[in-house]
Amino acid sequence: MSGNTSSNTGNGMDHAERDSVLHSWCVQDRWNAPTIVGGEGARLFSADGRTILDMSSLAECSNLGHQHPKVVAAIRRQAQELCFVTSAWGARARAQLAAMLLEKSAFESGRVFFTLGGADANEHAVKFARQAAGKAHGWVITRDRSYHGASYAAAALSGDARTAAFADREAFRVLQVPPPYAYRCPFGSASAQDCGTAAAAQVEAVIRAHGAAQVAAVMMEPDAGTNGIVAPDSYWPALREATRVHGVFLVADEVMSGFGRCGEWFAWQRYGRSAQPDLMTLAKGLTGAHAPLGAVVLSAQVARALEPQMLLTGLTYCGHPLCCAAGLAALQAYEDEGLIARSRKLGQEMFQSLLGLAARHPVIGEVRGGHGLFAVIELVRDRASREPLSPWPAMHPALQQLLQEALAAGVSFAARGNLLLLAPPLVIAERELGDALALLDGLLARLSATLTTTADSDRPGAGGARS
Numbered sequence: 001m002s003g004n005t006s007s008n009t010g011n012g013m014d015h016a017e018r019d020s021v022l023h024s025w026c027v028q029d030r031w032n033a034p035t036i037v038g039g040e041g042a043r044l045f046s047a048d049g050r051t052i053l054d055m056s057s058l059a060e061c062s063n064l065g066h067q068h069p070k071v072v073a074a075i076r077r078q079a080q081e082l083c084f085v086t087s088a089w090g091a092r093a094r095a096q097l098a099a100m101l102l103e104k105s106a107f108e109s110g111r112v113f114f115t116l117g118g119a120d121a122n123e124h125a126v127k128f129a130r131q132a133a134g135k136a137h138g139w140v141i142t143r144d145r146s147y148h149g150a151s152y153a154a155a156a157l158s159g160d161a162r163t164a165a166f167a168d169r170e171a172f173r174v175l176q177v178p179p180p181y182a183y184r185c186p187f188g189s190a191s192a193q194d195c196g197t198a199a200a201a202q203v204e205a206v207i208r209a210h211g212a213a214q215v216a217a218v219m220m221e222p223d224a225g226t227n228g229i230v231a232p233d234s235y236w237p238a239l240r241e242a243t244r245v246h247g248v249f250l251v252a253d254e255v256m257s258g259f260g261r262c263g264e265w266f267a268w269q270r271y272g273r274s275a276q277p278d279l280m281t282l283a284k285g286l287t288g289a290h291a292p293l294g295a296v297v298l299s300a301q302v303a304r305a306l307e308p309q310m311l312l313t314g315l316t317y318c319g320h321p322l323c324c325a326a327g328l329a330a331l332q333a334y335e336d337e338g339l340i341a342r343s344r345k346l347g348q349e350m351f352q353s354l355l356g357l358a359a360r361h362p363v364i365g366e367v368r369g370g371h372g373l374f375a376v377i378e379l380v381r382d383r384a385s386r387e388p389l390s391p392w393p394a395m396h397p398a399l400q401q402l403l404q405e406a407l408a409a410g411v412s413f414a415a416r417g418n419l420l421l422l423a424p425p426l427v428i429a430e431r432e433l434g435d436a437l438a439l440l441d442g443l444l445a446r447l448s449a450t451l452t453t454t455a456d457s458d459r460p461g462a463g464g465a466r467s
């Protein structure tokens with residue numbers, strides 16, 4: 001162990017940390033990330049005195065920016081009053097937060113179960129759906145190219161090529177269907193809307209094939225997906241209709257898409273009241289990442305079914321008062337600062353700017369998203385054939401290089417496979433957003449030049465960091 005706590009790599013990486021900590025979604029011996037000691041708004045401050053503009057809200061979770069003063073103050077107040085009470089007892093901040101979530105989602109007479117994060121929210125949603133439906137071993141339908149968490153059952157729910165080897169779908173009773181990936185439509189549809197309709201029809205076909213009595217739930221992201229797919233507008237309403245007709249619970253994974261990311265409190269709200277799911281899972285933006293918290297929001301129907309039953313689940317720190325106080329202050333901040341509407345407006349502007357980049361850089365195959373401050377840039381070798389820059393989920397060295405150069409220039413972008421994901425904090429200043437996109441413009445020009453001047457080495461790397 002080096003014992004050297006300062007960087008000599010020029011990016012703020014702490015050698016002592018590299019020698020002692022296992023970092024998630026990283027190749028350990030290539031770990032080379034900055035150590036962060038503070039933040040404000042969309043900016044992070046590194047141990048070596050640099051400022052980094054955060055264009056991904058870290059793991060698409062710091063929707064309120066970093067160190068939001070009202071959330072920090074609420075955590076401090078709660079710590080002075082009461083740090084912990086078991087989740088089987090009552091805690092004021094927890095009850096207030098539940099009431100506010102039910103109000104914002106219009107889940108009248110519903111209930112909220114608090115979790116530690118997104119993966120266990122999704123696992124609990126499946127448990128509740130099965131228990132409420134009386135289908136203890138009922139199938140759960142999810143889609144390929146999805147991400148629902150890294151714990152064993154959540155990994156089985158996910159359609160993630162990188163973790164497929166340990167994702168035992170049969171054991172967890174998971175069925176997978178193709179995604180509504182209109183740019184490369186698995187159903188061969190000519191239009192995005194047709195692709196969405198075909199993807200929803202496929203879910204219905206799987207329900208029929210297995211028998212509705214054997215299927216407990218369908219779990220999907222309603223709009224933008226963490227794995228870079230943005231569902232066409234035709235998709236979610238059709239899915240809602242099909243699941244309603246067959247009496248199968250629909251679970252919206254809003255872990256990433258919630259809290260303004262897609263321009264609404266919850267992404268499904270884009271499609272109106274009739275598109276309300278039966279269960280909804282939350283995390284990330286719930287506290288704006290100021291404290292670890294997730295939730296399952298249950299409709300009145302699901303809650304009623306569970307009411308007389310023993311709830312054989314819960315983790316010690318579920319609904320921790322410190323985290324619930326952070327959640328309550330976070331929700332208040334979204335509301336007081338008009339951040340949901342801001343995300344919608346800035347998201348559209350960001351999307352227009354990205355279309356401008358696409359017009360200049362043929363390496364951009366498609367730009368999608370833009371309902372809120374979330375957009376995906378899909379990179380291709382050839383626009384006409386749509387050949388991806390690297391085969392999914394590998395990342396081309398030139399894209400890895402782009403990320404490094406951006407970081408060296410003080411801007412952090414997220415990428416996965418051949419996709420660049422833009423998800424800045426909803427509080428980002430317009431000038432900061434403009435600066436980041438101007439930098440990206442230059443970096444894409446350089447990436448294109450690299451691709452054309454070097455004989456393409458076909459050495460895709462180790463994939464991207466997970467959110």
Ligand SMILES: Cc1ncc(COP(=O)(O)O)c(C=O)c1O
Nearest residue numbers: 117118119148149226255256467
């Ligand atoms: C859509 C979605 N669901 C679930 C998760 C898992 O959340 P967590 O990392 O809090 O377990 C994530 C995390 O990236 C996500 O994006």
